[in-house]
Amino acid sequence: MQFHPHTVQLSTGSALGPVRLAASPAGLCGVWFEGQCHEPAERLYGVRAWPQAPAHPVLRAAALQLQQYLTGQRSTFVDLPLDLSGGTAFQQSVWRGLLAIGHGATTSYGALSRQLGCPRAVRALGAAVGRNPLSVVVPCHRVVGTDGSLTGYAGGLDRKRALLTLENAPLCARTPLAAATQGIQ
Structure with a gap:
């Protein structure tokens, strides 16, 4: 950056x-x-x-x-000039794409890559999402796994879960940890 x-x-x-x-x-x-x-x-x-x-x-x-x-008193960030120029052109396009995900909604990495016209660049898109320098304001927490599971968040999965809960976004019961431990007594 x-x-x-x-x-x-x-x-x-x-x-x-x-x-x-x-x-x-x-x-x-x-x-x-x-x-x-x-x-x-x-x-x-x-x-x-x-x-x-x-x-x-x-x-x-x-x-x-x-x-x-x-604290739930606002659902959008308004009148904040954003400077995304620290990223590459590809990263900036991904970060602008994140801004289109509405409050309380989620999308998958694959769906976002298709929406941005780069369906084969899911891994690169995931890396760009992970390097988003504007946590919460540019809502990278709204990107989930294809099955709805909570995957990757630079601020930690507990914060990602808290942000999505705050927004009343649908959460998948099968988080990566739950899936990995399923069937273990």
């Missing part, structure tokens, strides 16, 4: 744990649960970290909307 050199960040708490938000001059470019896979740790923590900007208007709006979303 490439980020603008003038990116700033904000740390905030949430119902699902600490979150780091990042904004470039073009808009919101990152939402990561602390410690999640693929977060740009070197830019979020330590000596090379982006500066904290608690008064930044995009970060303040994103933090407020995220809090409202996670």
Whole structure:
């Protein structure tokens, strides 16, 4: 991932744990649960970290909307400029495709790849979904396995389950863990 050199960040708490938000001059470019896979740790923590900007208007709006979303007071994110430019052209197309999945709905990786016109690129699409830098706001948690099972989420399957439950989205009883342990006494 490439980020603008003038990116700033904000740390905030949430119902699902600490979150780091990042904004470039073009808009919101990152939402990561602390410690999640693929977060740009070197830019979020330590000596090379982006500066904290608690008064930044995009970060303040994103933090407020995220809090409202996670407490069920809002179902969409509005008027937040998004900066998806840190990804490849393919990743950006996948992330824009994720934005079309409505609140409370789910789709499979295969269905999303067909919808985006790349039916043979399911694995590449899955990798792009996993590298989504805007967790929750760009709803990668709404992508499930073909059988409806909860698969892969950079923020953890517990958070994915919580987000889908919050949205009243249909959940499959056969999660990967349940399927793997089925028949074991």
